[in-house]
Amino acid sequence: LAKQTSPNGLRFYEPAVQAELEARTELEQDLRLAIDRQEFILVYQSQVDSLGRAIGAEALIRWEHPRRGFVSPGSFIPLAEETGLIVPIGNWVLEAACEQLVIWANDENTQHLTLAVNVSAKQFQQPDFVDNVCDVLTKSSAPAHRLKLELTESTMIGKIDDIIARMLQLKALGISFSLDDFGTGYSSLQYLKRLPLDQIKIDQSFVRNLHKDMDDKAIVKTIIAMGRSLGLQVIAEGVENQEHWHYLKEQQCHAFQGYYFCKPVSATEMVQRSLAPPPIHRLIRGS
Ligand code: C2E
Ligand code: MG
Ligand code: MG
Ligand code: MG
Numbered sequence: 001l002a003k004q005t006s007p008n009g010l011r012f013y014e015p016a017v018q019a020e021l022e023a024r025t026e027l028e029q030d031l032r033l034a035i036d037r038q039e040f041i042l043v044y045q046s047q048v049d050s051l052g053r054a055i056g057a058e059a060l061i062r063w064e065h066p067r068r069g070f071v072s073p074g075s076f077i078p079l080a081e082e083t084g085l086i087v088p089i090g091n092w093v094l095e096a097a098c099e100q101l102v103i104w105a106n107d108e109n110t111q112h113l114t115l116a117v118n119v120s121a122k123q124f125q126q127p128d129f130v131d132n133v134c135d136v137l138t139k140s141s142a143p144a145h146r147l148k149l150e151l152t153e154s155t156m157i158g159k160i161d162d163i164i165a166r167m168l169q170l171k172a173l174g175i176s177f178s179l180d181d182f183g184t185g186y187s188s189l190q191y192l193k194r195l196p197l198d199q200i201k202i203d204q205s206f207v208r209n210l211h212k213d214m215d216d217k218a219i220v221k222t223i224i225a226m227g228r229s230l231g232l233q234v235i236a237e238g239v240e241n242q243e244h245w246h247y248l249k250e251q252q253c254h255a256f257q258g259y260y261f262c263k264p265v266s267a268t269e270m271v272q273r274s275l276a277p278p279p280i281h282r283l284i285r286g287s
Helices: 015-034 073-083 086-105 129-140 160-172 189-194 214-229 242-250 267-275 280-286
Strands: 003-005 011-013 040-048 054-065 069-071 114-118 147-151 176-182 199-202 233-236
Touching: 015 054, 015 073, 040 086, 040 114, 040 267, 054 073, 054 086, 054 267, 073 086, 086 114, 086 129, 086 147, 086 267, 114 176, 129 160, 160 176, 160 189, 199 214, 214 233, 214 242
Parallel strands: 054 114, 114 147, 147 176, 176 199, 199 233
Antiparallel strands: 003 011, 040 054, 054 069
């Protein structure tokens, strides 16, 4: 922060910093109203198997601000976490995702699709988190065994036994768990060993340069091998080109997500695209 110190030792902020603080306060106020104003939507990004067939999707939130236009989750999720607004927002996401799951479950073309939902550390740590998820599942009658919760390594800070207990309660309902952004956080291999996870998601920072960076190749290869030996499903995110996909398949990564297959789009578009036969060249490559 651009701080200055006056002769008497008092600090004051530069006008630019002041303006930034005001903008932040305004954004926070808008965020408080966004749920009631129905400004959030979910978009869906498909997750595919080694033949490029859709096996599921990840739900990603979007905020359509009345004046600012589209605000990316990267700039409002951290603010929502700091202010606690992530709790009602996260609940809205769960409700909307479960509604989508019900729609998919009622159509034989889509009933196999799983849906992954991002859960913030703060949301997961709420005392009534498990009860809330139960409520949402009951009210929506969504198939819990198609719902996957994505946690990040920041969720693992805290009492590990409590976290495990909570995960087990949700797993008993049929819900599965993925560890998002794997490799970027603080969690030790001890945690990986103890947590009742179903999937790890290789962070896109390791995938991005896979076609040219030998270190990333080594890391990705090792994560896949480790995940597989631990009996976990391994998914890679940020798959952007054919080289990424080929290398990941060669290393026997289970599932793939990225712009190479599909960008995050509306549920309708995602389904239309994943049910369309894959292009011939992809079929040949995937075989
Ligand atoms: P994430 O969960 O790791 O999601 C992956 C992000 O990578 C998404 O960004 C997605 O659009 C983007 N992405 C997917 N494929 C590619 C690719 O091939 N290349 C590149 N460069 N990017 C790709 P998005 O939608 O902007 O979301 C950013 C982050 O915001 C998410 O990271 C997640 O941490 C958070 N987020 C999004 N939706 C929610 C939500 O509903 N709840 C919570 N708590 N967090 C959310
Ligand atoms: Mg995610
Ligand atoms: Mg991620
Ligand atoms: Mg992320």
